[in-house]
Amino acid sequence: MTKHHVKGWQAIQDEVLRRIHAREWPPGHVIPNEVDLAQEFGCARATVNRALRALAEEGLLDRRRKAGTRVALHPVTRATVDISVIRQEIEERGQHYDYRLLACDTASPPAPVRATLGAGPALHVTALHSGDGAPYVFEDRWISLKTTPDARGADFTGISANEWLLAHAPYTHGDIAFSAEAASAQDASLLNTAEGAPLFVVSRTTWDHDCAVTAVRLAYAPGYRIHTRIGAQSDSAG
């Protein structure tokens, strides 16, 4: 009813956020429709739509045609993790980046890799990325030579496979998994830790349409953690 006459869709978002947070609109509550809100805020419906859509994308609101907009009942915490190039990741910590190629052979990948990468010939590249001389992450990668034949002639001593692929092999979608693994003998010796030590491992596979491009296992040195913030938005604590 009150005309707030705020300016911009962000101000509307803030006000909606405030009401959710203040439990004026508790979880599950159906909020007024866009036309009513537009009138209340003294703006066009498109502006309200912009604000509500953004909140829905963040998982805070559930929107369904005809049914209306309601405050999310199971506010799924949506954490966005930015994964950059390893060199960049190390340099952002203010450390000197160092890279060492360990091996690079054409081989037939083991069964678990072959399951995702396909049966064709593949390039097996292993490398160690270091920060200020200390081992940072061990990269164990398989590149499909069927999808990316150019990789055969690439020289991974100067540029990491990580970055070479960035520049030469596009992909359409991928698949990431985070897990904790016990360090193998190889992991341990490379990362300068004990066998069996808990390592943070990122496993990634990328596809170009239907063809798998590369599968990589990144084993980080002990102490590594991925850190991210959730929301300047609101939900409920859980």
Add this chain to the structure above:
Amino acid sequence: MTKHHVKGWQAIQDEVLRRIHAREWPPGHVIPNEVDLAQEFGCARATVNRALRALAEEGLLDRRRKAGTRVALHPVTRATVDISVIRQEIEERGQHYDYRLLACDTASPPAPVRATLGAGPALHVTALHSGDGAPYVFEDRWISLKTTPDARGADFTGISANEWLLAHAPYTHGDIAFSAEAASAQDASLLNTAEGAPLFVVSRTTWDHDCAVTAVRLAYAPGYRIHTRIGAQSDSAG
């Protein structure tokens, strides 16, 4: 120049994506401005804006006023991880959810927790969540009684602190870290594994404006992995 006359902003997004992917617009390339693209696609500028803005939010395009829009040079892989309520997480795996409260005391939190949660009195809640009888995750939580005094009277035997807070304690923002830790003696006995075993650990702290609400450490049973897809969009493989 060619009029494609596609329908909808998603079709425009697809076409832009195709050009990026086909290296017609390589990384770093400045793409035509919105007005020109709108003319090419035979639509309003707002529609082009919608498509490009979505791609920029995904990290694929860099947009700056006046400078124009260019294909991202360092395509940061942006993985969004959805973290739901533990009960839901287990039930989605088709398992029977079981919850057991281990302890619930008012105490002064240890230094590392106190650093984030503040010096006031806090409730220490520990619990074990299981799926089909097998231990799934060990929850070790501190709740600030200054921020959430109601927690003192709550009964966490029937409902987990995880879910109680969802319903009673709103938050504005938070902080998540994923790491790999060696199982402590307590972790090991509860999760039915060996001491020193690699565990996937999620550490989360949430705030309500300036006041910390709760800090929790979730130690998952061995084998746990967080899994997510990246992009139906395009980038480069890395």
Add this chain to the structure above:
DNA sequence: GATGTCATTATGTCTAGACATAATAATTGC
């Protein structure tokens, strides 16, 4: 040469109105 102003440019956002679409509610026919 260094600095400050102004015009230009591309994106950012807003408006008012329109049609599309999906899901629900009401109504009709059997």
Add this chain to the structure above:
DNA sequence: GCAATTATTATGTCTAGACATAATGACATC
């Protein structure tokens, strides 16, 4: 009563035009 049809409703999207804003480049000034 039950099923099929129709109306209603709220969101989804698009349009054409407008002004705002930030960054750049050109020009003028010191």
